Amino acid sequence: MTNRYLYFQPQYVSKFVCDGATCPNNCCRRNWNIEVDGETYARYASLKPELLDLLARDDATGKFYMRQHPCPLLTDGGLCRLQLEHGEEFLSLVCRTYPRQTFSFGKFFERSLSLTCPLAAQMILFTDEPLGFELVEVSEKVHGGKIILVDEMHVPESLFAHVVEIQIAMISILQRRTLTIDQRLIVLGFFLDRLDEIISGGVDFDALTKLIAAYESKKFLSEQVPRMFASVNFNAEEFSRRMTQVLANLRGEEFSSAGELLDFTAERKLFTARHATLMENFLVNEMFTNCVPWRNEATVAQNFGLFVAAYKVFELLAFAAYKQNLFVKSELLRLVDLLTSQTDNTTATRLNLLNLFAGDDMFSLLEIFLEGRFKSDGTVDAPRRCD
Numbered sequence: 001m002t003n004r005y006l007y008f009q010p011q012y013v014s015k016f017v018c019d020g021a022t023c024p025n026n027c028c029r030r031n032w033n034i035e036v037d038g039e040t041y042a043r044y045a046s047l048k049p050e051l052l053d054l055l056a057r058d059d060a061t062g063k064f065y066m067r068q069h070p071c072p073l074l075t076d077g078g079l080c081r082l083q084l085e086h087g088e089e090f091l092s093l094v095c096r097t098y099p100r101q102t103f104s105f106g107k108f109f110e111r112s113l114s115l116t117c118p119l120a121a122q123m124i125l126f127t128d129e130p131l132g133f134e135l136v137e138v139s140e141k142v143h144g145g146k147i148i149l150v151d152e153m154h155v156p157e158s159l160f161a162h163v164v165e166i167q168i169a170m171i172s173i174l175q176r177r178t179l180t181i182d183q184r185l186i187v188l189g190f191f192l193d194r195l196d197e198i199i200s201g202g203v204d205f206d207a208l209t210k211l212i213a214a215y216e217s218k219k220f221l222s223e224q225v226p227r228m229f230a231s232v233n234f235n236a237e238e239f240s241r242r243m244t245q246v247l248a249n250l251r252g253e254e255f256s257s258a259g260e261l262l263d264f265t266a267e268r269k270l271f272t273a274r275h276a277t278l279m280e281n282f283l284v285n286e287m288f289t290n291c292v293p294w295r296n297e298a299t300v301a302q303n304f305g306l307f308v309a310a311y312k313v314f315e316l317l318a319f320a321a322y323k324q325n326l327f328v329k330s331e332l333l334r335l336v337d338l339l340t341s342q343t344d345n346t347t348a349t350r351l352n353l354l355n356l357f358a359g360d361d362m363f364s365l366l367e368i369f370l371e372g373r374f375k376s377d378g379t380v381d382a383p384r385r386c387d
């Protein structure tokens with residue numbers, strides 16, 4: 001009998017098929033370090049030693065990488081010669097799993113796709129229906145045996161059994177379409193702040209169950225949520241200052257030109273309201289793929305700050321594309337790749353951005369980045385006292 005493994009994943013994962021022949025941005029052509037893991041290295045050494053000439057060793061880490069870009073094993077038709085001749089099993093771990101991102105939670109796994117792959121990003125960003133999620137059982141072959149790529153994350157082990165219900169609550173906040181995107185993020189910030197209290201110093205399971213139930217209750221949503229928006233006083237000046245710092249940590253002239261639009265607040269917000277589904281899909285995928293708020297070894301508030309700041313950059317890039325009459329799918333795919341390859345996949349950039357939020361608590365992050373009183377019709381509720 002073959003082993004079966006339990007996965008929680010967006011439904012799109014099962015539908016994704018890599019198609020190197022039609023892909024507009026073939027990952028094997030890019031200037032990325034393609035690591036060849038130890039097990040694959042040993043296989044090449046015994047079965048196809050001539051492949052070792054294509055590898056270079058990084059003296060600092062001892063790891064082996066493909067020496068050249070684009071990958072020398074790529075055929076003219078955009079396919080992998082190794083895979084064509086020897087099957088998928090012959091590929092290195094990275095080549096076999098990309099763009100899938102897998103996390104292990106002991107008894108189950110989570111898997112999603114990176115927005116740096118254009119075919120995946122197209123499936124994720126441009127769908128009108130809210131992204132659906134599923135629990136599936138997969139066989140040993142799909143699971144990948146011992147060699148699945150498990151990324152780093154910092155979920156307390158005592159919380160593993162509750163991760164899925166917490167994530168379902170977070171996804172449902174981000175997909176609450178009666179609210180603006182900023183409002184959903186404010187609700188998420190309050191949720192995470194309380195979650196942080198509940199899990200620090202040992203998980204209070206009773207309080208956790210109550211928290212999740214509260215955020216699903218109609219009474220809570222109609223009474224407490226408007227108070228959250230009223231209590232957050234967006235600080236436009238501080239927003240511009242912090243966004244300028246965030247943009248300065250990202251490579252590409254697109255980021256500096258987008259920064260010139262920071263003062264177009266009202267127009268940008270109306271633009272976001274018109275394209276809320278695109279923004280929602282970006283957020284839901286980034287939240288799940290980055291295991292927010294536990295991807296990085298930092299506070300819950302810092303992880304949230306990185307998540308919201310990356311989203312605000314995406315919003316700004318999309319708005320800049322719109323202002324330049326470039327608001328088309330191919331350009332958005334290029335921009336989302338440019339952004340997430342740095343914010344998600346470049347450790348040094350992630351750490352620099354996290355450091356920007358080292359002194360902030362959750363509430364100050366909400367006031368820096370989010371405006372709860374702005375409504376999708378362009379009107380703004382007057383400030384009022386939060387009682």
Ligand code: SF4
Pocket residue numbers: 017018019020023024025026027028098099116117118119120
């Ligand atoms: S970028 Fe995505 S679709 Fe393109 S070759 Fe790589 S995995 Fe396949």
